[in-house]
Amino acid sequence: MAGEVVGTALIMNTPAADQVIVAEGLGRRYGRHTAVTGLDLKVRRGEVFGLLGSDGAGKTTTLQILAGILNPSAGRATVLGYDCVREAASLTARLGYMSQSFSLYGRLSVDENLEFFADLHRVPEPQRQARKTRLLEFARLAPHRDRPARFLSGGMQKKLALCCALIHEPELLVLDEPTTGVDPVSRREFWNILYQALTQGTTIVVSTPYMDEAERCTRVALLHEGRLIACDAPSRLRAQMPGRMLELRARPQRRALAVLEEALPRSRPYVFGDTLHLHQEESPAPAAPLPDLLAARGIAVEQIRPVAPSLEDVFVTRLAGTAPPAAPPATAEAPPVRERTGLAVEVEDLTVRFGDFTAVDRVGFSVRRGEIFGFLGPNGSGKTTTIRILCGLLAPSAGRARVAGYDVRHEPLAVKARIGYMSQRFSLYDDLTVGENLEFFAGAYGVPRARLAARRNWALALAGLEGEEGRPTRGLSGGFKQRLALACAVLHEPEVIFLDEPTAGVDPLSRRRFWELIYRLSDQGVTVFVTTHYMDEAEHCHTLGLLYNGRLIALGTPEELRAGMRAGEMLELECDQPIAALALFQDAPGIRASFFGDRLHLLVDDAEAARAQILARLQRAGHRVHHVERVPLGIEDVFIAFIEMEQARRAAEAA
Amino acid sequence: MNRARLAAVLRKELIQLLRDRIMLFLILYIYTADVLMCTFALSFDVRNLPTAVADFDRSADSQRLIDGFGASGYFSIEHWTTREAELGGLLNRGEALAALVIPPGFSRRQAAGEAAAVQLLLDGSNANTASVAQGYAQRIAQDYALERAQRAAGQPARLAVEHRPRIWYNSELKYAYFMLLSMIAVAGMLVGVITAAAGIVREKESGTIEQMLVTPVRPAEMIAAKMLPTLLVGLTALFPSLLIAAWVGVPLRGSLALFFLFSAVFLVSSMGIGILVATFAETLQQALLMSFFALFPILFLSGTLVPVESMPWVLQYLAELSPLTHYMEALLGIFLKGVGLEVLWHPLAIIALISATLLALSIWRLRRRIG
The missing domain is CATH 3.40.1710.10 (abc type-2 transporter like domain)
Structure with a gap:
């Protein structure tokens, strides 16, 4: 039978039905430190599976084990039918992995980077060109094909890295915090590419610190200190949350919060814009005693109503179940409330140039004393540069800035004595103890000896570290480091504090506690100037400024911005085949459709007018619609609208 | 300079240095084991x-x-x-x-x-x-x-030697003495440059330098506070070196106090180099590479291996710019010749001038960063 193939022995790695990932009892130790322990996970084909948790929760370790690049020290995992340890080589060839420090070659062009990854995976020539064109089109990178990767913006680099991970059309895509520190516009485009891959049959596992991204996943797993706390679809997690969330509008709000914290500590009340949110355990519970409780303390309750819990509420409740709620920091000595009239920060025509590059372009705004001012914008838009000027670290090229009544250019020392500054890196001295850090900053700021003991105790209470002065800072968790860094920055009772992304990489519980501290400082008349990438945090601010390419393109309260920008109205659609439904609206005029977890979000001009049109189109195509409803526009949608308007204006100027 | 502020930064720097066991060990190691090893290994003395x-x-x-x-x-x-x-x-x-x-x-x-x-x-x-x-x-x-x-008394001996070199100061022709002294000098150079550069760049890497610069602490205070602990440790580490020198038999003909005075001024100058390097470097790795970039020519040019006088004249001028050259001259003078400040005021003044220039440059660089 020469010349004829009789039979080939094929070892078929057929995964059990549609399970792409099956992990049992996964664990990983680094020396004495346990990164992950007892992790059971199952991911089905076609899912967008989210991995949530704070820094050090074990997300990266888990993803590295699943991608076959790190061996577990306990348990086993089968991914795409391959054992993660024994068959790691076959596995890695069939999945796309994007690490946190993504792996582009800065000196290679966009095209050359893609070619390189295509070569690595031996993508045959005809498919290669087609895929490259399609990916670049979709990522809006086609005009930049010949640009070296290092000259792309942060968001573009992330998109390119994703294209590189997709060039061999992997069955499974593993992404480790792909959008951390990326602006909302790029993040949205990034997710569009992901959904595109999803429609091609790719399964996606992604870790993220952003709760709004978690909402976009079909299922999410919450990791905390290496353990799995919860794992289900976002909607089911919300439904399963015991009790319910109440929104309370009461005056004065701060008193109401204090009363609730004292009387109902387990309700974990927190400030949400100009309302309070709190958790009520017994469901359904009469809302009646609550107004009585507050009225007895002389607080006027204007409105009280149940609200849908956010995913963050769910996680805070779950996390709070794992650890006793920390007592609100006892204010050992309430600092005097400062004068609240007048301006704390005045900026006029501020411009900074580095060579030919204009980092900050004629920016002007002012911040009232005691106000929480949120400074938002994509990476590289000039936020940090502006803060550096206001802190007296950098001289402006033109324009004027006054902080706490002093000119930053001519009186930097007077400014420095009246401000506090905290960077996203929680810059503490790791090799000093908690107490030594406090002493150092007290001395550096010149806190008088007589006030030192009182301020120290106050700061320790603020950080929740009473009696822990002797602990080395190195060993503190992210949340404690963050609060200690804040305490160090306000030891000298500054009039203005600058917080540059103070909540990056911290778990939701710590983030919420941190915002309580910020409100408390604001109540005492301290002006808070804060930058963030978390859109929910933007809602916490009194005033928002949006910076884009060095220009201030929006300024106002969250409500003013929402009202001022006709960004459109949002319809949420739940139907039986969201992937097929999305294709229906891909090119529909006046409708911008995107995935939102297992649902679709449709941005339209007029929700009522569009609803009928959308339903008709779905019915014609034979879709079963579960429900369509109008949902409020997020502040992120508003900002994206502002940015798109600015981009259009610039394009018109250039033309 | 504000005394209370300086004290606060100084206390922090002292704690950090004294808690850094690895750094302390390295400093001691350079001043003892390295000095000993290099003295014996590198001495061009001929034996057996x-x-x-x-x-x-x-x-x-x-x-x-x-x-x-x-x-x-x-x-x-x-x-x-x-x-x-x-x-x-x-x-x-x-x-x-x-x-x-x-x-x-x-x-x-x-x-x-x-x-x-x-x-x-x-x-x-x-x-x-x-x-x-x-x-x-x-x-x-x-x-x-x-x-x-x-x-054969009476009979004049005709010697088979035409010239009789007279060797002063080191009449035993002990190259080991020279090598030991130059290793002490080199140790000071390494310790000064690397500790100072690492101290600042570490703060850059962790972002604490910015945290410190937004406080009213002035760059001069920061630099002074960074240098004093290293100076203290560096001078203390000289004692074991002196014991080794005594054991090897290096004579101390001049004043011990003068030796410490020179060592202190010299350490300041080498820390000045380290600090200046650190104002350019962003990471520890960069700082170390740049330090070596500076250290090698300094070591070669400074008469620690070859006498400055035997180098081409261009290099001799360059050697004048190196604090190590003048420190070496002072060490040989103090230990082997027993001369005092009346002779050595000149190198002392030059090292002091070099230190002042380096520090002024560093402060200027740090200020410029601030604006």
């Missing part, structure tokens, strides 16, 4: 040089001369031969690095009062060893001639 002897005279005189070589400790007589051809082979194969050839009639000529010459063949592939060995050989020959002259 394998030597072949071809004695064609076979007299009591020739035997005495050979004994002189053997007993000196510099030469170790390992091969005897009577064939000149074999000598070449021994040298070529590297089995002997020196060969002593005593011609026939060596004893007779001396008895007759004529000049007697012996031949010394040296493996010149290591020029340094060869020239040192040559020096020793000449001295052994002199000693031999003197002694023979005394024995």
Whole structure:
């Protein structure tokens, strides 16, 4: 039978039905430190599976084990039918992995980077060109094909890295915090590419610190200190949350919060814009005693109503179940409330140039004393540069800035004595103890000896570290480091504090506690100037400024911005085949459709007018619609609208 | 400078340095183990040089001369031969690095009062060893001639040596002394540059420098607070070095206080280099590479390996700019010559001037960063 193939022995790695990932009892130790322990996970084909948790929760370790690049020290995992340890080589060839420090070659062009990854995976020539064109089109990178990767913006680099991970059309895509520190516009485009891959049959596992991204996943797993706390679809997690969330509008709000914290500590009340949110355990519970409780303390309750819990509420409740709620920091000595009239920060025509590059372009705004001012914008838009000027670290090229009544250019020392500054890196001295850090900053700021003991105790209470002065800072968790860094920055009772992304990489519980501290400082008349990438945090601010390419393109309260920008109205659609439904609206005029977890979000001009049109189109195509409803526009949608308007204006100027 | 602020930063720096066990160990190591090792390994002193002897005279005189070589400790007589051809082979194969050839009639000529010459063949592939060995050989020959002259009293001894170098200050020709002192100087250089650069760049990497710069702490206060603990540790680490120097037998002819004064000013200058490097570097890795970039020419140019006087004139001028050159000059002066400030004020002034310039530059660089 020469010349004829009789039979080939094929070892078929057929995964059990549609399970792409099956992990049992996964664990990983680094020396004495346990990164992950007892992790059971199952991911089905076609899912967008989210991995949530704070820094050090074990997300990266888990993803590295699943991608076959790190061996577990306990348990086993089968991914795409391959054992993660024994068959790691076959596995890695069939999945796309994007690490946190993504792996582009800065000196290679966009095209050359893609070619390189295509070569690595031996993508045959005809498919290669087609895929490259399609990916670049979709990522809006086609005009930049010949640009070296290092000259792309942060968001573009992330998109390119994703294209590189997709060039061999992997069955499974593993992404480790792909959008951390990326602006909302790029993040949205990034997710569009992901959904595109999803429609091609790719399964996606992604870790993220952003709760709004978690909402976009079909299922999410919450990791905390290496353990799995919860794992289900976002909607089911919300439904399963015991009790319910109440929104309370009461005056004065701060008193109401204090009363609730004292009387109902387990309700974990927190400030949400100009309302309070709190958790009520017994469901359904009469809302009646609550107004009585507050009225007895002389607080006027204007409105009280149940609200849908956010995913963050769910996680805070779950996390709070794992650890006793920390007592609100006892204010050992309430600092005097400062004068609240007048301006704390005045900026006029501020411009900074580095060579030919204009980092900050004629920016002007002012911040009232005691106000929480949120400074938002994509990476590289000039936020940090502006803060550096206001802190007296950098001289402006033109324009004027006054902080706490002093000119930053001519009186930097007077400014420095009246401000506090905290960077996203929680810059503490790791090799000093908690107490030594406090002493150092007290001395550096010149806190008088007589006030030192009182301020120290106050700061320790603020950080929740009473009696822990002797602990080395190195060993503190992210949340404690963050609060200690804040305490160090306000030891000298500054009039203005600058917080540059103070909540990056911290778990939701710590983030919420941190915002309580910020409100408390604001109540005492301290002006808070804060930058963030978390859109929910933007809602916490009194005033928002949006910076884009060095220009201030929006300024106002969250409500003013929402009202001022006709960004459109949002319809949420739940139907039986969201992937097929999305294709229906891909090119529909006046409708911008995107995935939102297992649902679709449709941005339209007029929700009522569009609803009928959308339903008709779905019915014609034979879709079963579960429900369509109008949902409020997020502040992120508003900002994206502002940015798109600015981009259009610039394009018109250039033309 | 505000005293309370300076005290706060200083306290923090002291705690950090004293808690950094690895850094403290390295500093001590450089000042002790490194000094010892380099002194013995790098000293160009010649000991137990394998030597072949071809004695064609076979007299009591020739035997005495050979004994002189053997007993000196510099030469170790390992091969005897009577064939000149074999000598070449021994040298070529590297089995002997020196060969002593005593011609026939060596004893007779001396008895007759004529000049007697012996031949010394040296493996010149290591020029340094060869020239040192040559020096020793000449001295052994002199000693031999003197002694023979005394024995045959009255008879003037004709020496087989044309020039008699007089070596002052280091009359034993102990290269080890020189090497030890230059290693102490090099240790100071390394410790100063690297500790200071690391101290600042570490703060850049962790972002704490920005945290400090937004406080009212001035750059000058920050630099002063960074330098004082290293200065303290660096000067303390000199004591074990001094013990080693005493053990090796390096004489201390001058003032110990002057030695510490010079060391302090010199450490400040090397820390100045480190701090200036750190104002350019963003990471520890960059800082270390840049430090080595600066350190190598400084080490080569500063007379720690080769005397400055034997370098081309351009390099001699460059050497003047290096604080190490002047510190080395001072160390040799204090230890070996026993001279004081009346002679050494000049190098002291230059090191101080270099320190002041480096620090002013660093402060200016840090200020510019601030705006």
